[in-house]
Amino acid sequence: MAQGEYKVADISLADFGRREISLAEVEMPGLMSCREEFGGLVAGLKGARVSGSLHMTIQTAVLIETLTELGADVRWCSCNVFSTQDHAAAAIARDSAAVFAWKGESLEEYWECTLLALTFTKDDGSGTGPDIIVDDGGDMTLMIHEGHKAEIEYAKDKTLPDPASTDNAELKCVYRIIARELPKDPKRWQKLVTRCHGVSEETTTGVHRLYQMEKEGKLLLAAINVNDSVTKSKFDNLYGCRHSLPDGINRATDVMIAGKRVLICGFGDVGKGCAQAMKAAGAIVYVTEIDPICALQAAMEGFPVVRVSTVISSIDIVITATGNVGIITLDLMSKMKNNSIVGNIGHFDNEIEIEKIQKATKRINIKPQVDRFVFPDGHGIIILAEGRLLNLSCATGHPSFVMSASFTNQTLAQVGGGCTSDNVYIC
Numbered sequence: 482m483a484q485g486e487y488k489v490a491d492i493s494l495a496d497f498g499r500r501e502i503s504l505a506e507v508e509m510p511g512l513m514s515c516r517e518e519f520g521g522l523v524a525g526l527k528g529a530r531v532s533g534s535l536h537m538t539i540q541t542a543v544l545i546e547t548l549t550e551l552g553a554d555v556r557w558c559s560c561n562v563f564s565t566q567d568h569a570a571a572a573i574a575r576d577s578a579a580v581f582a583w584k585g586e587s588l589e590e591y592w593e594c595t596l597l598a599l600t601f602t603k604d605d606g607s608g609t610g611p612d613i614i615v616d617d618g619g620d621m622t623l624m625i626h627e628g629h630k631a632e633i634e635y636a637k638d639k640t641l642p643d644p645a646s647t648d649n650a651e652l653k654c655v656y657r658i659i660a661r662e663l664p665k666d667p668k669r670w671q672k673l674v675t676r677c678h679g680v681s682e683e684t685t686t687g688v689h690r691l692y693q694m695e696k697e698g699k700l701l702l703a704a705i706n707v708n709d710s711v712t713k714s715k716f717d718n719l720y721g722c723r724h725s726l727p728d729g730i731n732r733a734t735d736v737m738i739a740g741k742r743v744l745i746c747g748f749g750d751v752g753k754g755c756a757q758a759m760k761a762a763g764a765i766v767y768v769t770e771i772d773p774i775c776a777l778q779a780a781m782e783g784f785p786v787v788r789v790s791t792v793i794s795s796i797d798i799v800i801t802a803t804g805n806v807g808i809i810t811l812d813l814m815s816k817m818k819n820n821s822i823v824g825n826i827g828h829f830d831n832e833i834e835i836e837k838i839q840k841a842t843k844r845i846n847i848k849p850q851v852d853r854f855v856f857p858d859g860h861g862i863i864i865l866a867e868g869r870l871l872n873l874s875c876a877t878g879h880p881s882f883v884m885s886a887s888f889t890n891q892t893l894a895q896v897g898g899g900c901t902s903d904n905v906y907i908c
């Protein structure tokens with residue numbers, strides 16, 4: 482047990498975290514049944530090293546403690562710089578597992594935490610890596626693949642990855658860390674790939690990344706697609722976002738949603754939940770879609786399907802839920818009304834052109850995760866969580882009950898993943 486090893490905001494929050502974890506356990510019957518049904522230690526997980534990269538919330542705390550109760554040795558980081566609930570991280574760090582996560586990490590810190598979660602204290606003869614991985618969005622998987630690629634290059638001619646070779650701020654951090662660590666152990670990532678049974682991936686975008694890597698023949702690990710399990714995507718993505726989108730908007734801005742014009746970009750599982758929530762709150766809801774079936778579904782639900790460019794100047798709140806990039810551009814944002822709100826519930830910070838608006842406007846921080854960006858003509862827009870998941874950054878993500886369904890899939894995947902070595906499953 483890697484107990485006592487942690488980097489969290491404030492370990493004295495552990496009692497508060499523990500009290501909320503005990504409330505969440507009652508609302509997470511799936512996870513609690515796993516503990517009961519598997520009756521303590523599970524062959525596949527007993528002594529298994531599990532590394533997780535998934536929002537360090539109260540609900541995730543119940544997942545971690547399910548894995549530790551089934552016998553796993555767990556190390557954890559968050560998959561989002563803003564989503565950690567510090568009291569949850571403190572309780573887990575004190576009581577159950579090694580945790581490296583706090584709310585408001587810098588990008589550098591985020592990737593250092595990912596490295597720490599992947600690095601077990603002792604080399605057990607097969608290296609310091611994990612036996613199984615829980616990933617959400619694919620960042621942990623990305624670091625392993627980039628590390629492995631770098632080792633192959635390094636073995637040829639001592640070339641190290643160059644942070645200056647990319648404009649991507651995240652990749653710069655990854656390259657910097659890998660270059661720093663590589664000379665210390667030039668086989669670290671290869672040993673990890675050899676020992677690791679696989680990764681269970683939580684979300685749509687992470688799964689897309691995995692399929693892409695598999696198609697290109699680059700996927701080095703067996704992978705379990707947890708997202709496409711019906712009891713994950715048709716519950717968490719839909720009903721979870723239906724709950725946590727208004728929660729995020731309310732906590733961030735307290736603006737009256739009723740009567741406002743809301744644009745939901747993407748009408749997949751997440752978009753459907755968002756559109757329902759905004760309609761229920763009394764908003765006039767528009768949808769954009771590129772998939773004809775999803776567009777038709779939106780129309781059948783009574784939502785006008787529009788182009789962003791034709792409605793943007795009359796919209797009060799725009800929410801991206803596509804998992805795609807460059808949905809709300811700087812040009813579109815410049816046409817929005819004064820104090821209109823822009824938020825993303827899809828993935829990472831790529832759906833909204835954050836870097837460009839930061840360069841083109843004056844940023845006024847209203848409070849953590851809420852900024853007003855003022856254009857040269859004096860009008861401004863409010864962007865939530867710098868374009869990162871607003872439900873996990875401005876609020877606390879999905880409620881326990883829906884996360885119980887998602888994380889029961891994760892637990893089953895981990896139990897299965899611990900017993901196998903070279904299969905690719907859909908959970």
Ligand SMILES: NC(=O)c1ccc[n+]([C@@H]2O[C@H](COP(=O)([O-])OP(=O)(O)OC[C@H]3O[C@@H](n4cnc5c(N)ncnc54)[C@H](O)[C@@H]3O)[C@@H](O)[C@H]2O)c1
Pocket residue numbers: 684685686687714717718721722746747748749750751752769770771772775802803804805808826827828870872873879
């Ligand atoms: N914030 C959360 O709590 C949370 C929870 C689950 C999933 N997610 C993330 O949300 C995103 C969406 O997930 P999903 O399960 O709804 O995926 P999905 O594939 O079911 O839906 C995405 C939809 O967006 C549409 N789309 C893609 N590009 C578009 C564009 N340019 N304009 C308009 N529509 C476009 C697609 O056609 C699709 O229907 C993913 O990135 C996923 O990882 C977030």
